[in-house]
Structures are given as structure tokens and as C-alpha cells.
Amino acid sequence: MSRTITDTVTRDTRLCMSLSGRPSNIGTRFHNYLYDELGLDFVYKAFTTTDLPAAIAGIRALGIRGCGVSMPFKEACIEHVDVVHPSASAIDSVNTIVNEDGELHAYNTDYQAVADLLQRARLSPDLTVAVAGSGGMAKAVVAALRDSGFHTVTVVARNSETGPALAQTYGFEWQPDLGEAHPQLLVNATPIGMAGGPDADASPFPEATIAAAEAVFDVVAMPPDTPLVRAATARGKTVVTGAEVIALQAAEQFALYTGVRPSDDQIRRASEFSRS
Numbered sequence: 001m002s003r004t005i006t007d008t009v010t011r012d013t014r015l016c017m018s019l020s021g022r023p024s025n026i027g028t029r030f031h032n033y034l035y036d037e038l039g040l041d042f043v044y045k046a047f048t049t050t051d052l053p054a055a056i057a058g059i060r061a062l063g064i065r066g067c068g069v070s071m072p073f074k075e076a077c078i079e080h081v082d083v084v085h086p087s088a089s090a091i092d093s094v095n096t097i098v099n100e101d102g103e104l105h106a107y108n109t110d111y112q113a114v115a116d117l118l119q120r121a122r123l124s125p126d127l128t129v130a131v132a133g134s135g136g137m138a139k140a141v142v143a144a145l146r147d148s149g150f151h152t153v154t155v156v157a158r159n160s161e162t163g164p165a166l167a168q169t170y171g172f173e174w175q176p177d178l179g180e181a182h183p184q185l186l187v188n189a190t191p192i193g194m195a196g197g198p199d200a201d202a203s204p205f206p207e208a209t210i211a212a213a214e215a216v217f218d219v220v221a222m223p224p225d226t227p228l229v230r231a232a233t234a235r236g237k238t239v240v241t242g243a244e245v246i247a248l249q250a251a252e253q254f255a256l257y258t259g260v261r262p263s264d265d266q267i268r269r270a271s272e273f274s275r276s
Helices: 026-038 052-062 076-080 109-120 136-147 162-169 207-212 227-234 242-258 264-274
Strands: 014-019 042-047 066-069 096-100 103-107 129-132 153-156 173-175 185-188 215-218 238-240
Touching: 014 026, 014 052, 026 042, 026 242, 026 264, 052 076, 052 096, 052 103, 066 242, 076 103, 096 242, 109 136, 109 215, 109 242, 129 136, 136 153, 136 162, 153 162, 162 173, 185 227, 207 227, 215 227, 227 238, 242 264
Parallel strands: 014 042, 014 066, 129 153, 129 185, 153 173, 185 215, 215 238
Antiparallel strands: 066 096, 096 103
């Protein structure tokens, strides 16, 4: 890339950022790649925080244009923004904040990315589904499944408060574990398998459950070949990866921040660069 920060960043450069419990370079490289390719005077930086209210106040006070929001801040940030758009209010979870002249607008582009990928993978809504997790990303997944016509879905979560609440909200079932069940579509909406996390080498589903499934959808983006993805790929299952989710949701964020929508080819190349 020809972009040199010392040559391009000025007082007029617009800053976008991300907030995550475990910041990575994926979003940073994705957005900065496209800023360079499209000649946009923007720069993107990843952060974490132990003071979420102050961090979001900083977005407003410093005129930061946009902020991607990741675990564990997706739900907690809602009370600190001004306008919650339908994509976020429908699931009470935010992954994108856009600063419109000091007014903070909240969206959720995860939901649309999941819905689009379910359609692209041609996964039948008649499949039985298990979703591991009950946090912000799980909400996006479960809502997208419901709105895509899936009707036999079980939320699998050990948390006896958030698990049943999530399932009930969308008209599905909850179980603390799968037991002997063998759903046809397995979805991981937990951090299990995430690089750098405590469960980086683990899978949210047992080997026998993966072997019996028809398809696997893992929302963990780093690495793209999580233990779950590797196990499913080795068995010839239909696989949707977190790398695909993050590319689609990031492209929508990019459009919200800049007003420019990248082409499919630009999104593909930016996604590849972000993981290189």
C-alpha cells in the first residue's frame, strides 16, 4: 500500500475507531485499506476501554466520525447514544455508532450480514438449529434466523437468565446444553475458538454433534479457521465463517461512516488484506 500516515493525516482527517474487549487489526486493516484505495481522508484505529461511558463521550466530544462496537460493549453502549435505529433496537444490541454533528446514531450491521449469509449459503429454514451463546452477537443471529424463516431453533447457553430470555424473545427454545440432540445447523455465537482468548483451542460443540450436522456457521472472525470450522470442513459440511460475517458487516459500517459503498471486489480484497 502506498498510504503513508505521516504524509496523509492532517487536522482535517476524519477518525473512525472500534471498541472491543480484545482489539484486533482486522477492522483497522479493512477500513484503512479501503480509505487508501478510494482516496478518502479517513483513518481507523482500534481501542479497548475500562470506562465505556467516557469512551463514548469522547466520540461525541472529539468529533470521531464512527465507532465499531464489539464484545463486551454491544448492549451496554445503548444507554449512552442518542438515536437507536431499527437494526439495533430490534435486538437491543449495537455494533456501529455514527456521529452526526454530535448526535450519536446506533446501528447493528451484524444482523444484516448474518441474514445475507444464511441466504447465500442456501440454508433451508426447515433445518433444526442450535445457537451457542446468548450475548449481543447471539441476538443478531437468532433475530436473523427468525426473520429468515427458521422455526426450529434452540438457544444453547449456560446462563440461566440471558439464555431463556433470548429464546423467549424470538419464540424459540432454550437449553443449558445440547445433551443428546443433533441439530442440522450449528451456529457459534460465543468467543469460543477466538485467537488469544481462553478457549482459543476449543469448540462449542462436541465432535459427534459436528459430525451429525449438515452445516456450521461460526461468527468468530479471528482466526477464520477456528477449531469448529476446521472440524466441519474436514467432514465436508457446508461452512459459513466469521471472516465472511466481519467482511459484510464492516462494508456496511464503511458505507455508514463515509457515504461510499465499496464494490464486492473491493470488499473481497480488503477482507483478504485484513487477514494477511
